[in-house]
Amino acid sequence: MTLSVTPPGTSSGPRSGHRLAVRPTRRVVAPEVRRRRRVQLTWALMVLNVMTFFPGAPHLLPIPGSVGKLIAQGALVGALVMALSVNRPLRVRPSVYVVILMTLAVEALLSSLHAEFLLGALFRACRLFGFALVLWLLTPWWTRRDLLLVRTHLLMLWGIVASVVVGLAVAPGLAMTEDRLGGTLWPIPPTQVGHYSAVAIGLTIVLWMSGLLRRSVALVSVLVCVPVLLLTHTRTALVAVLAGVTLAGISLFTARSRVRKAFAIGLVVFTLGDLTLGSVVTTWLARGQDTAELGALTGRKAVWEAILAQPRSAMEVLFGFGLSNKSFNGLPIDSNWLGTYYDVGLVGCALTVMLVLFVLVAAWFRPQGPHRALALFLVAYCVVASFTESGLSEASPYLLELTLAASLVYSTPTREGPR
Template structure:
């Protein structure tokens, strides 16, 4: 080979260094923006067990500062600023505006204003990400799944490093970054669901799907999170049914799943019952671990007409020092009946678009899974009316049913 031939660089390589195209740079920055949004809602719980000596104020500053980083990053990639019309994000903006107005009369004014301002900024970043909703490579879905794997991996690493601390109260905590079992279970369940649907749709290699599911299922079971497990099963069944007539792989998966379910029900019934009971007696199970007492207190709370319609302002989703643990009661308490109506409209919009206006395929199936999961989980978890993983994933579902084809592609 002549020296002249050797001097000619290969495509994508310049002077021995790989050239990163503008498209790749934009893609990476969008992924970083999404990662910052997920870090922002990955609330730092200093009271939860953790092995990394991060002071509480520093951990909270990292989580909350991630939203500012996301806002700056999205402005660098979305230049000049472009957004796509979205009914869902418009409704989320209405919710944030209503939360801001109701917080002006809150008892704890500064905290309520901060939370509503954070929600408003969160929604603005989501607006600026709308140009990437229509990508055929499902960039946002794959990015979300990648970050879920990272969170799950951190929980597994914490279990290997400090098993006694990670299994506090016989439930798996994230101890590298303090994450309560309910959130660990939530991330594992969503990762299992998205992985399963991508595999059933032929968009994910079997080896990758197998590793993801095999790693996430034990994590979900170790958290003893009943809501996440039930929401996962219902969501996957609904998503699978939407693909049932189009994919042979789906029909085979349903047949195998039905056999395993039948065998498991016959042979492991007592084990499943014990896992679901989680060491609680009948009274504790019927009261949903004390949740119903908190809910009764919220409904009995005296309130004016304004407070009935607009709520008491965004709170930390607690009532008399106890967690509300219900999206609908928490929304009613914070932003009243009007906020609940907006919240319901957001969920119904995505569901109707998926069922009646989205063609059969993986986008529709994943959207149905995410909506079903959020609806089932909303009865014992809060988050659809605040900056949270649930709002982020409902937005992901809305992006999947966005039907308007852009005239000029945004890469």
């Protein structure tokens, strides 16, 4: 029997008219939850860093160009600090991909020492080195079974697409400059908006096909992102996402009945669309351009020919002219391979090819499952987009997503990162 002793002048129960004072309890956050949040914040800062601020693009918020660039570039410093804070004691995992990436960063730094615009080239090379260093510090979290980095990346893409939709609702005339949808809250060119929405569509579909995303969430994501992609009139992103989703679906075809059903429905929709909306699709793909403009790849062909005709020494053939802003005589290069050749030469091209081939081969020989499907989608998207977009040899969304694919093919996944 348990006895309870009540001091004199008190009662064992609450008196009428009096309330018991309850001290609020502080919510205790587990160390693993705090680490996961800091890893997510690090990745979010990396995404912000590659969202280049374009002061010349139309935007609603009165953000000065220097402030916008400082926010974007300062995010890399914040990501490095956050990665060092969460990775204590300092631990990194050995990775062939990271070794190749760090070699590319060092080669870019050495090539930039002889660049015509030295300060700009050195800044871009140091940024690439810092970018690779942060990704290296995140390697302990590459093997998580919960796909922490993939889900964080998808959340960031949803946020970017949502900001574009809000800008379109608030100022449709400003958002649809030249009949192509761009970001207005944060100045994002239509091609990048198309890229972000396409990758969001692809990740959503592959996660749903793998049974890792609820149908309602996937449906909302696709119904929002597909119109955004179509309004940007970005042909490269559309072709890349179709190729990536198809390859990822093939890798899951024998394992998931929903994949087989989705392929059957997609085939029917594609056939009906080709029969009924063929002229509309052709008009959309032409984007108001005539046959000559399409044949010249919207002016890209002239720039590419000029790059190949550029006089260069044997050292410049091997190591390039140093990292540039991916333009030639004031015109965008719009080709990862020619841009890489111009900046870091044949050696840089070889290292970039090694990055892509390593991820592709590792993903192909990985056991069937979500990790393999997601990796195949991302690497296929990057390969297709690389012919008319640049970014695999510099700090960019494409390099970030290729690294995301590399994290998915890394050895045996574990549940948590380091403690």
